[in-house]
Amino acid sequence: MTTKINFMYYRKIALGLSLLLMILSLVSLVFKQLNLGLDFTGGTLVELHYSEPADIESIRRTLSQSGYEGVEVSTFGSNQEVLIKLAGLSSDKIGSEITSLLKPLNSSDQEFLRRNEFVGPQVGSELRDDGGLAMLLALAMMMIYIAFRFQSKFAIAAVSALIHDVLIVFGIFSIFSIDFDLTVLAAVLAVIGYSLNDSIVVSDRIRENFRKKRENDPEDLIDESLNQTLARTLITSLTTLLVLFSLYFLGGELIRNFSFALILGVIIGTYSSIYILTNALLIMSLKGDDLFVEDSQDEEFHDLP
Amino acid sequence: MQFSIWKYLLLLVLLTTGILYALPNIYPSDPAVQVSYISSSQSPDDILVKRVRSSLSKISDKLSESIEVRDKFILVRVASSEEQLEVRSLLFSDLGDDSIVALNLAPTTPDWLVKLNANPMKLGLDLRGGVHFLMEVDTETALINRQNGILQDIKRVLKGKKIRYQSAYVDQNQSIIINLKNKDNFLSALEIIEKDYLQFKLIDTEETDALSLTLVLSEVALEEIISEAISQNLTTLRNRVNELGVSEPVVQKQGKNRIVVQLPGIQDTVEAKKILGKTATLEFRLEANYDTPRSRKTTFSFKESSGGGTADLENQIILSGNQVASAQSGFDENGFPQVNISLDGQGGARMHRATRNEIGRRLGVLFVEQKTRTKYVEDNSGEIIPVQESYEIKEIISLATIRAALPSNFRITGVGNTGEASELALLLRAGALAAPMRFVEERTVGPSLGAENIKAGVMSMQLGLMMVLLFILFYYRVFGIAASLALIANIILLVAAMSIIGATLTLPGIAGIVLTVGMAVDANVLIFSRIREELKLGKEPFDAIVAGYDRAFVTIWDANVTTLLVAIILHSLGTGPIKGFAITLSIGIVTSMITSILGTRAFITLVYGKRINLNRISIG
Numbered sequence: 001m002t003t004k005i006n007f008m009y010y011r012k013i014a015l016g017l018s019l020l021l022m023i024l025s026l027v028s029l030v031f032k033q034l035n036l037g038l039d040f041t042g043g044t045l046v047e048l049h050y051s052e053p054a055d056i057e058s059i060r061r062t063l064s065q066s067g068y069e070g071v072e073v074s075t076f077g078s079n080q081e082v083l084i085k086l087a088g089l090s091s092d093k094i095g096s097e098i099t100s101l102l103k104p105l106n107s108s109d110q111e112f113l114r115r116n117e118f119v120g121p122q123v124g125s126e127l128r129d130d131g132g133l134a135m136l137l138a139l140a141m142m143m144i145y146i147a148f149r150f151q152s153k154f155a156i157a158a159v160s161a162l163i164h165d166v167l168i169v170f171g172i173f174s175i176f177s178i179d180f181d182l183t184v185l186a187a188v189l190a191v192i193g194y195s196l197n198d199s200i201v202v203s204d205r206i207r208e209n210f211r212k213k214r215e216n217d218p219e220d221l222i223d224e225s226l227n228q229t230l231a232r233t234l235i236t237s238l239t240t241l242l243v244l245f246s247l248y249f250l251g252g253e254l255i256r257n258f259s260f261a262l263i264l265g266v267i268i269g270t271y272s273s274i275y276i277l278t279n280a281l282l283i284m285s286l287k288g289d290d291l292f293v294e295d296s297q298d299e300e301f302h303d304l305p
Numbered sequence: 306m307q308f309s310i311w312k313y314l315l316l317l318v319l320l321t322t323g324i325l326y327a328l329p330n331i332y333p334s335d336p337a338v339q340v341s342y343i344s345s346s347q348s349p350d351d352i353l354v355k356r357v358r359s360s361l362s363k364i365s366d367k368l369s370e371s372i373e374v375r376d377k378f379i380l381v382r383v384a385s386s387e388e389q390l391e392v393r394s395l396l397f398s399d400l401g402d403d404s405i406v407a408l409n410l411a412p413t414t415p416d417w418l419v420k421l422n423a424n425p426m427k428l429g430l431d432l433r434g435g436v437h438f439l440m441e442v443d444t445e446t447a448l449i450n451r452q453n454g455i456l457q458d459i460k461r462v463l464k465g466k467k468i469r470y471q472s473a474y475v476d477q478n479q480s481i482i483i484n485l486k487n488k489d490n491f492l493s494a495l496e497i498i499e500k501d502y503l504q505f506k507l508i509d510t511e512e513t514d515a516l517s518l519t520l521v522l523s524e525v526a527l528e529e530i531i532s533e534a535i536s537q538n539l540t541t542l543r544n545r546v547n548e549l550g551v552s553e554p555v556v557q558k559q560g561k562n563r564i565v566v567q568l569p570g571i572q573d574t575v576e577a578k579k580i581l582g583k584t585a586t587l588e589f590r591l592e593a594n595y596d597t598p599r600s601r602k603t604t605f606s607f608k609e610s611s612g613g614g615t616a617d618l619e620n621q622i623i624l625s626g627n628q629v630a631s632a633q634s635g636f637d638e639n640g641f642p643q644v645n646i647s648l649d650g651q652g653g654a655r656m657h658r659a660t661r662n663e664i665g666r667r668l669g670v671l672f673v674e675q676k677t678r679t680k681y682v683e684d685n686s687g688e689i690i691p692v693q694e695s696y697e698i699k700e701i702i703s704l705a706t707i708r709a710a711l712p713s714n715f716r717i718t719g720v721g722n723t724g725e726a727s728e729l730a731l732l733l734r735a736g737a738l739a740a741p742m743r744f745v746e747e748r749t750v751g752p753s754l755g756a757e758n759i760k761a762g763v764m765s766m767q768l769g770l771m772m773v774l775l776f777i778l779f780y781y782r783v784f785g786i787a788a789s790l791a792l793i794a795n796i797i798l799l800v801a802a803m804s805i806i807g808a809t810l811t812l813p814g815i816a817g818i819v820l821t822v823g824m825a826v827d828a829n830v831l832i833f834s835r836i837r838e839e840l841k842l843g844k845e846p847f848d849a850i851v852a853g854y855d856r857a858f859v860t861i862w863d864a865n866v867t868t869l870l871v872a873i874i875l876h877s878l879g880t881g882p883i884k885g886f887a888i889t890l891s892i893g894i895v896t897s898m899i900t901s902i903l904g905t906r907a908f909i910t911l912v913y914g915k916r917i918n919l920n921r922i923s924i925g
Contacts, residue, residue, distance in 0.1 A: 116747065141870050141874070196867045232830050241823075
């Protein structure tokens with residue numbers, strides 16, 4: 001069943017919505033910033049397991065009496081799991097000090113300490129720099145690849161869609177102060193890959209239709225292409241979301257934010273391949289002539305295994 | 306419609322190989338304890354096996370253990386992790402300090418699979434518990450130490466040639482400054498340094514009235530010193546990690562000046578840190594004469610690998626191990642193993658002075674080590690508790706006759722076999738850290754969390770896979786069967802590929818597999834949508850299928866290449882777990898291309914290919 005939705009009729013509204021979301025994200029990123037995890041700030045994190053529901057208040061008191069300031073204590077997953085975070089402190093001994101300080105008399109190390117992480121400030125700032133660099137590199141490489149395989153207008157459109165997706169995922173993490181750690185960064189990079197998949201599939205169809213019917217109105221052609229690919233876009237997003245929700249609910253606390261970033265990314269990426277990519281193409285006034293040069297190259301490509 | 310026979314064969318071979326090499330992963334691992342001699346050149350022998358057996362016989366009535374002798378170690382399999390801990394502490398206190406007792410997980414892969422070299426994936430620390438350290442080598446100190454060594458050497462040479470200088474030192478910019486007395490001295494010093502100290506660049510030598518030399522290490526020399534310091538620290542750490550009783554430890558360089566140490570199964574990071582950061586050194590002493598007073602000599606025992614027994618050495622230390630610049634094992638002219646030692650300048654001078662009048666006496670090399678050991682003692686309430694204590698061991702590793710005054714380069718012969726020679730060289734090098742290190746990152750995962758992570762990962766994978774399979778079966782019917790089979794084959798191939806290349810499975814790695822499952826369907830969705838479209842355009846089913854595969858291919862290719870690019874970037878960025886994600890993602894992309902394009906097509910050709918007058922296909 002091929003749908004007949006008049007996507008482009010709503011394109012101005014969609015563009016407005018996207019711009020609004022992007023501005024909100026940007027504002028939050030500037031003023032509230034990302035709630036960077038230990039990986040990027042450096043510091044100490046200890047996850048402890050109590051045999052009965054933990055008394056967070058008394059843990060806080062014990063720690064502050066022993067001179068630990070600025071400690072974040074929270075439950076993690078269940079109320080028997082306690083997460084203690086000290087950002088920025090630069091001694092590798094704090095984790096074991098806290099563990100022995102809080103350890104109940106009747107509990108063994110094997111059971112009590114679930115996780116102890118220490119990241120030196122230097123390592124943290126390096127990961128931050130490397131992470132930012134990796135993101136830019138990914139965007140640049142995507143742009144080059146698409147410019148090479150398609151055409152520069154598609155490259156700019158696809159990368160605009162990617163920036164849109166990444167910015168809004170960042171924005172949501174910032175607005176809701178969700179922990180942004182290394183796994184989330186990995187998820188955002190995976191979102192770049194995923195969202196580009198969608199953009200490529202749509203672009204591919206747009207290119208095909210532009211070549212077939214050169215005289216038609218670009219908006220109509222894009223609408224037709226979107227309708228033709230809609231089933232595929234939705235099914236793939238659905239299967240991916242199915243596994244991601246399974247990861248989110250069953251995969252454990254450690255990759256919950258990772259799965260959340262991917263879920264956001266898949267939803268936003270699906271939307272952006274429909275509206276941002278096409279909006280960008282129309283703003284740059286894509287014409288059939290833009291696409292009529294590289295036919296021979298494409299024939300060659302068909303012969304690859 | 307046809308599909309060439311070689312493609313079927315290719316798929317068959319791939320799938321069979323995939324199943325074979327993925328298979329080891331479904332056999333659970335036994336908790337086990339492994340025992341080996343502390344010296345890595347020594348394989349376990351009957352004596353060790355007997356000692357293990359007799360030790361285990363004490364608790365054998367409540368134990369269901371089995372003992373296997375392997376190349377490098379003896380493996381004691383037990384039934385539960387409680388038994389494992391019990392066996393470990395028993396063997397640890399019974400066997401003594403010449404052996405390493407480590408906890409391990411022993412795969413239960415059947416022999417016929419082992420013969421095929423099929424092994425299960427390794428589990429990352431986040432899945433099996435353990436500790437990950439990142440240590441940074443203080444390269445600045447390494448440079449300063451080394452520069453000071455060279456400076457001593459230069460001073461000695463200058464003195465020997467009667468070249469007089471006012472002062473010579475390493476300044477805060479890490480250059481060596483030498484202020485000479487007069488122009489003649491300056492010129493002779495300049496000549497020597499230009500000739501013999503090629504690792505330096507000279508700065509400002511053109512000024513006519515200058516009497517001062519500024520030596521700066523060249524880029525190459527600088528890097529060489531740093532990389533030597535790091536590799537020496539690596540060796541030292543490897544040796545120390547061996548003593549911690551860990552199976553499958555990882556010690557490797559990361560980046561320019563960092564070392565990653567991963568110790569699976571270790572929980573007590575305090576103890577691990579103490580041992581990793583400990584100091585060990587060497588002492589060179591003359592053997593005591595018969596008439597040396599008791600107060601001036603001490604009796605030491607030989608290290609076991611040097612044959613056992615004891616010897617008396619003088620209390621006076623000629624020099625210590627931090628003056629050993631390097632040590633290599635090699636062979637003497639008769640083909641016997643030997644160890645070549647180079648001392649730094651100062652050490653060389655002292656060695657020469659101390660030995661030139663002692664020809665015919667023997668020189669002892671003493672290995673001094675700070676160690677920590679865990680003792681199991683009974684406390685007041687009668688419970689056995691572990692207690693840690695530090696102690697120092699001094700053992701003779703070599704005692705050899707002095708045949709001539711020893712220069713800064715000399716050799717030690719009579720060191721046993723090749724393995725022992727290289728170990729001695731290693732110990733000499735590894736005795737001390739070349740530069741101090743500090744911990745810049747530490748991640749500990751408790752065994753209970755590790756087990757939970759595996760469970761969570763596997764469960765989310767099962768549920769995710771099931772939902773996707775149900776959906777595509779419902780949506781695509783017969784073609785859905787093809788896609789489902791392709792998906793399962795994809796997971797098998799992915800797991801097999803990871804097992805073959807020895808990749809480590811981490812929690813994000815499992816997430817990568819799950820994500821691949823979701824995304825791998827994409828290729829089939831693209832193809833099937835195309836086929837539906839072509840059918841709607843009025844094409845015959847055969848033609849529609851062929852056109853669908855052909856048309857969709859370019860799109861699938863582009864989409865996968867870009868994801869692969871991202872995965873590669875991720876891999877270059879990541880630490881352990883993220884790397885795991887990147888690896889599964891990239892392998893998954895490759896395998897999914899094979900299964901979802903070639904695999905489904907083969908299946909569909911099997912189903913529909915032979916029918917004449919095909920006029921309806923089941924594609925939902």
